[in-house]
Amino acid sequence: MVKRKYDPNYLKNGFSYIEDKNGQKPQCVLCSEVLANESMKPSKLKRHLETKHPASKDKPVEFFQRRLQELRASQKCLTASCSKQEQALRASYLVAHRIAKAKKPHTVAEELILPAAMDMVREVLDQSAADKLITIPLSNDTIARRIEDMSGNIKQQTTARIQASPYYALQMDESTDIANHAILLVYVRHVWDGDLQEQFLCSRDLPTTTKAEDIFNTLDLYLSSLGLSWEYCVGITTDGAASMTGKHSGVVKRILERAPNATWNHCFLHREALAAKNMVPLLDEALTNVIKVVNHIKRSAKSSRCFSHLCKDLGSEHMQVLYHSEVHWLSRGKVLSCFYELKTEIATFLSETNSPYAELFDNEMWLVRVAKLLCSRKRSHCG
Template structure:
């Protein structure tokens, strides 16, 4: 019978029974069992390469396992199982060495792939969870169907692409890129463009873009995006810019020009941000953003064209603001086999929206006329002169859109 030992101070919940832990006996080798390498209190079968529970560490139970599961090996001598054990230990030692090498290479390749895929998600503005829920399953499907027609390899299973991992990868990439950019600006002359905007939840953001010569080419990068917690005065914006330069060791003398829109907080003659920066660096050039000036010039159109533009926008709003009208208009576009089924809204904030809005309206002009032809306030659409002027507006704002894109 095998020897039995009692584990130290292990009791049941009622402290009345002791938990017994059975130990391995050398006589079990002739039955094909050795101690498990990870837990010596469990018997390891050399034939099926499986570990049994500690309660199976009994002569009769091990005999039953050999007889019932491996009946063809029941009569094998002790030497046979000794050779199996020696072969197992030799393979295990070799596999451990190779496993560490393979695992190290696999981990390095997996980390590199994880960084590259995280960077791809960032460039495409995709949610972080897409790495685990979209990219990884897509790679597994390709591997399974196109490469080996089997189960995905361990490389894909080991690829770290969880939501938190992708977030950490993106943060590290951003920090590294920011560090490289700051290193360049410490030793290079550069220009700066500032823009303060209010987004959803009334959050005020200050965006800074820099342009500099890198090698033989000019490069343009986003320098920072900072939140303005309370007010958005010139002093607040100036403090954010000054703090960024100080924290990252960027000399203010390297700033040769700064551009901003025409807001008083930016372009104020006495207390504007550009005036405060110029006080620190008198050689700096202050520039009124050419894109903003072009947009202001484009806003000054004749009274007749301005009234017509407002009428066109009122037609679009009448269709778009009513869900029933929107659905009926969509169905009418489908019936008339139009290339588009929806009109586009115009907003003053989005500079490029006028050109796109008028171009779509002109493409669906006949359909719009049929849809609203019975309403008295929209009778101006039946005039050939109105259609000509709308075409003219669409062409003009289309040209302005192209100019805006080239300037940006």
């Protein structure tokens, strides 16, 4: 079908035109109504004018020219307004993204970031430029919605990539936080764009017990909600906890029944932690003494403050030593690293406080063993 073309003479009937992918369409300059391309005929345009705008049917063409200019101006203003709104919306999402990454309260956007940004723009540019920032929505609720939107988008992308992958593998761990909430953390590895990708999949609460049945049902329900089938799961990695690796009803056993192509791997970090519990006696003694020294420094608020003040006076990179926890066994490496970097400050502090642990730092072999422990931790993580 041949598309009709606009003729400038149509303006005397009160019509201009717009153009899109389907061709030109007549647009009334009085009411802004857009007609179909088939209506691009003088008779149909005139009928529209006489029917809907009878008071203007005898107006000269100059009248319609003025109305056309007004229509174009309003459209231009609307386009500019929409563009500014889109820019403000993007800026709002960018700020929300930074707040989420920095793990800051949502109120920081409106209470700190926006006023600070306005101050900087006002000083570097001018007041009018600073006033434009006011249009950026940064309220507490807005930032929360932005973060939820981005979270949902990431979830959709991750789900789509896993679904597009020929197979996937899971790594999971059940742990308890400082508020005694049981949490199941799950990571996923899949193929995307010809390469292996590893991403955080989910964090799910375990409201009551943490039995194998609870863990499996929670995971199974979540995967079902994403439309993922166990059929394509080819790998499972967990620690050696009984609820995970129980021979008859553990989580791994239940998964392998649903995912016949999957194989189980014991988390190498957990294996390392188990092996470290039966380390060479001399190294075990060295680690035990490190923990005793740390606990001695952190035994009271006064002792901790005095040590921090000493570190500050000596220009140390760290102001405190870290606590070691048997529950959070990954903390050993951080404790050793911080301890060794502060060994001079610790030795000085223990000597000034007449602590019996000061003698340890006169024993070069003990320091060598501590260094060996630290090097072993670094090599295992690099490997």
